[in-house]
Amino acid sequence: MSSKGRGLKYGLMLLSSVFLLLLSFLCSLAIGEVPFRLVDVPSILSDTASMEYGILTHIRIPRTVLALAIGGSLSLCGVILQGIYRNPLVEPYTLGISGGAAVGVTLAIVTGLAIKGIPLSIFGFAGALVTVFIVYALSIRNNRMSTGKMVLIGVMISFISSSVVMLLMSMTNAEQLHGIIYWTMGSLNETDNAVVLTLLGVSLLMLASTLLFIVPLNAMRLGESKARHLGINTNTIIRILFVITSLMTGSCIAVAGIIGFVGLIIPHISRMLTGTDYRVLLPAAFLNGAIFLIWCDILARIVISPNELPIGVITGIFGGIAFIFILSSRRLKSRLL
Amino acid sequence: MGTTARLIQKAGLFLVTAVFIVCFSGCGGSAGQPASPADAGIYSKVVSLTPSVTRSIYQLGAQDILTGCSSYCEVSELDSITVSGSVIGPDIEKIVSLKPDLVILSDFVSENDVETLEKFGLKVEIFRSPGSFEELCSEFIRLGKMVGRGKEAELIVEESREEVRFLQEKSKEEDSKPGIFMQIGASPVFSVIPGTFMDDYITFTGAKNIAAELTNGIVGREYVVSKNPDFIFIVTMGDFGDSEKVQWSRFTRMNAARENNIHIIDARIACEPTPGNFMKTLRIMAGYLENGKKE
Numbered sequence: 001m002s003s004k005g006r007g008l009k010y011g012l013m014l015l016s017s018v019f020l021l022l023l024s025f026l027c028s029l030a031i032g033e034v035p036f037r038l039v040d041v042p043s044i045l046s047d048t049a050s051m052e053y054g055i056l057t058h059i060r061i062p063r064t065v066l067a068l069a070i071g072g073s074l075s076l077c078g079v080i081l082q083g084i085y086r087n088p089l090v091e092p093y094t095l096g097i098s099g100g101a102a103v104g105v106t107l108a109i110v111t112g113l114a115i116k117g118i119p120l121s122i123f124g125f126a127g128a129l130v131t132v133f134i135v136y137a138l139s140i141r142n143n144r145m146s147t148g149k150m151v152l153i154g155v156m157i158s159f160i161s162s163s164v165v166m167l168l169m170s171m172t173n174a175e176q177l178h179g180i181i182y183w184t185m186g187s188l189n190e191t192d193n194a195v196v197l198t199l200l201g202v203s204l205l206m207l208a209s210t211l212l213f214i215v216p217l218n219a220m221r222l223g224e225s226k227a228r229h230l231g232i233n234t235n236t237i238i239r240i241l242f243v244i245t246s247l248m249t250g251s252c253i254a255v256a257g258i259i260g261f262v263g264l265i266i267p268h269i270s271r272m273l274t275g276t277d278y279r280v281l282l283p284a285a286f287l288n289g290a291i292f293l294i295w296c297d298i299l300a301r302i303v304i305s306p307n308e309l310p311i312g313v314i315t316g317i318f319g320g321i322a323f324i325f326i327l328s329s330r331r332l333k334s335r336l337l
Numbered sequence: 338m339g340t341t342a343r344l345i346q347k348a349g350l351f352l353v354t355a356v357f358i359v360c361f362s363g364c365g366g367s368a369g370q371p372a373s374p375a376d377a378g379i380y381s382k383v384v385s386l387t388p389s390v391t392r393s394i395y396q397l398g399a400q401d402i403l404t405g406c407s408s409y410c411e412v413s414e415l416d417s418i419t420v421s422g423s424v425i426g427p428d429i430e431k432i433v434s435l436k437p438d439l440v441i442l443s444d445f446v447s448e449n450d451v452e453t454l455e456k457f458g459l460k461v462e463i464f465r466s467p468g469s470f471e472e473l474c475s476e477f478i479r480l481g482k483m484v485g486r487g488k489e490a491e492l493i494v495e496e497s498r499e500e501v502r503f504l505q506e507k508s509k510e511e512d513s514k515p516g517i518f519m520q521i522g523a524s525p526v527f528s529v530i531p532g533t534f535m536d537d538y539i540t541f542t543g544a545k546n547i548a549a550e551l552t553n554g555i556v557g558r559e560y561v562v563s564k565n566p567d568f569i570f571i572v573t574m575g576d577f578g579d580s581e582k583v584q585w586s587r588f589t590r591m592n593a594a595r596e597n598n599i600h601i602i603d604a605r606i607a608c609e610p611t612p613g614n615f616m617k618t619l620r621i622m623a624g625y626l627e628n629g630k631k632e
Contacts, residue, residue: 033559051562051590058587059559120524170426182525189525189558306560307553308525 010280013273017287021068024294028064029056031298033306062196063188067297068290069196069203070188070252071262075289076207077245078263079270079281083217084238085147091264092249095154095242098260099161100131101253105183106168109176120183121195121254128250131157136242145238147224185310186259188297199255206248207286213241217278259293259312261319266292268326379485380439380460384421384432385410387443389609390464393477396493396613397486404435411605426450433457439483466610470501470537473610497612501541504623508543515567515626517544518593521608523577526561527554534610535572542623544568562588568629569593570600570622572607598629 030036034055036044044052077092092098104127105120107113113123134157139150165184169177190196216237219227224234252259270285296314303309384405385391391410394400405421406413419435422428425445432440432454440454444465454461462483467473474494481490517539519529528548529535539546547564548556561569569585571578578601586594593599607618 033557034563049590051565051588054588054590055559055562058584059557059562171423178522178527179524187525301557301559304553306551306557307555308557310525 010274010277014280014283014287017284017291021287021291021294024291025064025068028067028294028298029060032060032301062190062193063297064294065196065200066188066190066256067293069200070256070259071266071289071291071293071296072286073203073206073248073252073289074259074263075266075270075285075292076203076210076282077249078289079267079278079285080210080213080217080241080245081263082267083220083278084241085151086220086223087151088268089264090151091261092245092252093158093258093260093263094151095135095246096131096157096161097128097154097246097249098253098258099158099165100134101125101128101250102184102258103127103161103164103168104130105257106165106180109179109183110168110172124254124257125250128246128253131161132243132246132250135246136239144235145242147238150242182310183257184312186257186312186315188256188311190255195255199251202251203248206244207283209244210241210282213237214278214282217241217282221276221278257312259315261315261323262289262293265319265323265326269322272326380437380483381485382435382437383439383441383484384435384437385441386422386424386427386446387441387464388412388424389611389614390441390480392609392614393480393611394484396611397481397484397489399484399486402484404437405432427454429453429457433459441480467534468532469534470541470615473534473615474498474612476610477612493612497616500616501619504541504619505543508541511543511630514543514545515629516547516564516592517542517568517570517622518547518561518564518566519570519572520581521554521572521604523573523581525555526558528556528561529572530554534615535607538607538615538618538622541619542626544626558584561585562591565592567592567596568598568600568626570602570625572602572604596629598625600625 026038030038081090101124104123108123135153138153216232219230219232227234266289267285270288274280274284300309300311300314381402382404383402386407388410391406392412395412403418405419408420408423421431427450440459440461478490481487521527530548530551547566571581582599585599588594606614
């Protein structure tokens with residue numbers, strides 16, 4: 001196929017993903033305890049005095065926007081990290097960021113700081129930042145970032161963090177235990193619109209900024225040394241992308257807790273659909289991640305309605321099954337890194 | 338008689354004497370002595386790792402028998418009673434060193450820990466979280482009998498039942514039953530459901546629980562809004578009560594928000610199942626319902 005033909009094909013693919021995202025967004029607004037018809041959504045939004053308006057604006061729209069922002073961000077981070085480390089098992093949480101955030105939140109709950117008016121997300125973000133700093137500091141040798149070392153240190157920090165969390169959980173009471181466990185399962189129930197909009201803005205900004213790294217990322221697909229021979233300063237690129245993805249992951253965890261598998265599985269599915277050219281892969285991963293998490297959220301709301309499942313349960317089950325399926329399929333497996 | 342025969346005779350006599358002593362040495366003190374209070378089911382040295390039971394012991398005026406408590410038993414903080422573990426994790430060595438004649442645990446404690454305590458010869462009683470007001474009362478009476486305050490316990494329970502009957506009679510006069518959502522958790526939102534003693538707070542005030550059909554308490558906010566409760570009670574110890582009140586207030590079409598009937602109740606009273614706390618919470622809720630109806 002000619003490059004023009006490929007361009008058209010991938011352009012149509014991205015357009016389809018945008019259309020699918022829009023459709024998913026509208027379905028998320030319509031599906032719930034109080035079902036709306038899609039055609040009624042505009043009239044509901046204009047009737048500010050109705051109960052349905054309250055449900056839409058205070059519950060469904062914020063969580064759908066959050067699903068879009070977080071799903072897109074985690075997938076984007078996953079695709080970048082898998083490209084940097086050239087490891088198909090790397091995801092945003094592999095570097096220990098989720099562990100650090102979990103320690104921050106657990107400490108806040110156990111010490112009682114969390115009930116003094118400071119949002120849990122602050123502690124989650126602080127914990128994530130500490131982990132990023134530790135991984136960064138320990139991974140530098142002779143002013144060079146060692147990607148292999150980063151992954152190993154990140155994995156070890158994850159283990160240490162989960163042990164610390166278990167230690168703290170063993171010292172706490174039943175009510176706090178409940179709060180900690182459910183935080184680690186993830187939730188899109190953020191009701192502060194300022195937080196939701198900020199995260200959306202940051203995730204779109206991140207998408208835009210990572211598009212600036214398309215050329216180096218494509219070059220690094222050939223391997224670090226070959227990329228350096230092509231004139232890419234891989235050391236600097238890796239550092240910048242590491243910081244961007246870590247901060248983004250930390251922000252997502254801080255707001256919604258730990259939502260696993262999105263950053264692992266969606267990059268692989270996106271590669272299967274669009275190939276490994278980052279010009280298409282980056283926006284595709286963002287869109288696909290957003291669509292995936294929106295539908296996971298819909299399922300979490302309706303599967304055992306009126307009760308709700310933690311969203312991390314849904315992404316884990318579906319993500320895990322999908323990943324095993326991909327690994328089992330020889331044809332699909334060849335399209336991994 | 339030869340030397341050997343004499344020796345055998347002496348040995349035999351010695352043996353018979355020894356057997357006699359062994360057989361009858363344990364019996365001298367028991368005949369005629371009364372059974373200990375513990376044998377009669379009354380205990381005088383109690384370790385309680387269940388905050389509600391500790392509070393009940395205080396309510397019965399039997400706090401002198403407490404030799405150990407949990408780190409969450411707030412009522413005994415000022416009395417320097419030895420902390421012997423948490424609600425879910427007994428400090429076994431500490432408990433054994435206190436030599437109690439009764440150890441009271443919640444059903445959160447693992448069976449292994451219970452068995453270990455019993456191996457030390459300790460009497461262990463489990464007090465489960467009651468599923469209703471009546472269960473709460475019968476457990477209170479059981480505790481009262483254990484600490485030698487059976488009559489006091491029955492009196493307190495009867496007074497509580499009388500007050501409940503009065504409230505129920507009063508609520509029968511009302512035409513309609515208001516819908517109540519009682520929240521006991523924020524992330525995720527957790528509702529009081531039937532099969533718990535807290536559900537009786539709602540039914541005894543003549544109201545209906547909007548979560549009556551649920552078997553699991555985790556609900557989405559949308560569910561609560563769709564049920565349009567007339568009253569929302571947020572049971573909390575921390576600051577999340579204020580932020581939850583703000584969240585619910587945004588749904589201005591919901592009856593509870595529109596009529597300003599969103600109230601916070603202290604979890605230390607509402608969640609601790611003692612007759613005293615139960616009646617306190619019930620009175621608070623009945624008061625809010627009464628004021629809400631007048632407005």
